[in-house]
Amino acid sequence: MAKEPTFAQQLERLEEIVRRLESQELDLDEALKLFEEGVEGLRVMRERLSSAEAIVKQVLRTEDLDQ
Amino acid sequence: MGFELDLFVAASAEGAWTVAEVTRRARAVVEAGLPPLWVRGEVSGFKRWRSGHWYFALRDGTAQLRCVMFARDNLRLPTAPVDGMQVFVFGRPTVWEEKGEFRLTVLELLSTEGGGLWQLAFEKAKAALVRAGLLDPARKRRLPAYAQRIAVITSADAAALRDIVAVVARRWPLAELLVLPTRVQGEGAVAELCAAFRLLGRVRGLDVAIVGRGGGSKEDLGAFNNERVARAVAAAPVPVISAVGHETDVTLCDLVADFRASTPSAAAAAATPDREEVLDHVAHLGARLGRGVASRVDRGAQRLERTLDRLRGMMALRLERHRHQLASTSGRLDALSPLKILERGYSLARDARGRVLRRVTQFPAGLAFRLRVSDGEVSARVPES
Numbered sequence: 001m002a003k004e005p006t007f008a009q010q011l012e013r014l015e016e017i018v019r020r021l022e023s024q025e026l027d028l029d030e031a032l033k034l035f036e037e038g039v040e041g042l043r044v045m046r047e048r049l050s051s052a053e054a055i056v057k058q059v060l061r062t063e064d065l066d067q
Numbered sequence: 068m069g070f071e072l073d074l075f076v077a078a079s080a081e082g083a084w085t086v087a088e089v090t091r092r093a094r095a096v097v098e099a100g101l102p103p104l105w106v107r108g109e110v111s112g113f114k115r116w117r118s119g120h121w122y123f124a125l126r127d128g129t130a131q132l133r134c135v136m137f138a139r140d141n142l143r144l145p146t147a148p149v150d151g152m153q154v155f156v157f158g159r160p161t162v163w164e165e166k167g168e169f170r171l172t173v174l175e176l177l178s179t180e181g182g183g184l185w186q187l188a189f190e191k192a193k194a195a196l197v198r199a200g201l202l203d204p205a206r207k208r209r210l211p212a213y214a215q216r217i218a219v220i221t222s223a224d225a226a227a228l229r230d231i232v233a234v235v236a237r238r239w240p241l242a243e244l245l246v247l248p249t250r251v252q253g254e255g256a257v258a259e260l261c262a263a264f265r266l267l268g269r270v271r272g273l274d275v276a277i278v279g280r281g282g283g284s285k286e287d288l289g290a291f292n293n294e295r296v297a298r299a300v301a302a303a304p305v306p307v308i309s310a311v312g313h314e315t316d317v318t319l320c321d322l323v324a325d326f327r328a329s330t331p332s333a334a335a336a337a338a339t340p341d342r343e344e345v346l347d348h349v350a351h352l353g354a355r356l357g358r359g360v361a362s363r364v365d366r367g368a369q370r371l372e373r374t375l376d377r378l379r380g381m382m383a384l385r386l387e388r389h390r391h392q393l394a395s396t397s398g399r400l401d402a403l404s405p406l407k408i409l410e411r412g413y414s415l416a417r418d419a420r421g422r423v424l425r426r427v428t429q430f431p432a433g434l435a436f437r438l439r440v441s442d443g444e445v446s447a448r449v450p451e452s
Contacts, residue, residue, distance in 0.1 A: 008213040014352050021359030028367045035360040042353045049346055055243040056232055
């Protein structure tokens, strides 16, 4: 199972995409591909940011950690 | 009066007492005559036995008093006194029969100085942590910018926990809070806190941990001044935010932690970004993304334009070259033209049907023919004879 990237990783990736798009040395194809990835990243991040409630979980035993 | 009678009997050798009888009697006399009392003096010759019992003497300028403080009594104290320390002790004067020694069984011991033993224990533990390099500012880890999993070590029913949950829910609801409930004071608090910190190593994807006290301001912070707890904080696999001490009362746990917060709410705020700010940042990135690709596409269009220009230029150049070639070819063609030859004075004879007449035999007498010269034709005829 692929591990979902953390919010920090997603944000970092988006920042990298923007930096590369703003730099000069990209061919158009690549630029469009990056743009698509960036738009998708934006969508996922907005979605995550709109989640309603923090999850609170009590850890009483080590078994509680295994998930 | 009974004592006097006994002493009288012992005055002759026949009535000699055993050692045990004398010491037992001495003990009875001392314990009856001297009730438990407070004594002030300077600690000297302090020794801790393997059994956990403490042995020392109390001195002043002229006398000394042997003291013992049993493990069950000294366990409550934060640390042992050191030689030279001025203390108050509360104890029962007695005679230790096996050694025939007059001594004080100490039940309570207080330093005469302000912070007393707690202060001493704090300084000792702090010195040990300094020696271990655990208070080095360079050890402080940076807090995560976008924490996803936050461990909270505090008592489960405390106001501190409610405050932390409320702040995280408002600022950064993406986060998952893992609460590790522990006692934070009294019996077992030290062991539970240490165990909770050890447990952190088993939490997957943990970003940061918050340790908080129970709530009230007059709480006993002893557990957070315990050296073992401080070392457990230092050994935590993620940065630790301590919201334990009071403003005037910094604990060892605060000193060792990567970040010290004044309240549990402040700790929660330090552990999380503000969602609104992050949304702004993301929106800004979105705008830059759009502009970035637009300008890239624009640059592409411009380049295409430039390429077309160059292509056109090249085509024009090539056409020009062709045209030039054509001119020179036609020049050469021109040079080969028979008209040029005619210009040089030659002429061309053709009969009425246009055939070129090349030989004398083609010119019979009386033949009419046409002569082509450089600027036109003239009619001609071969004479009749």
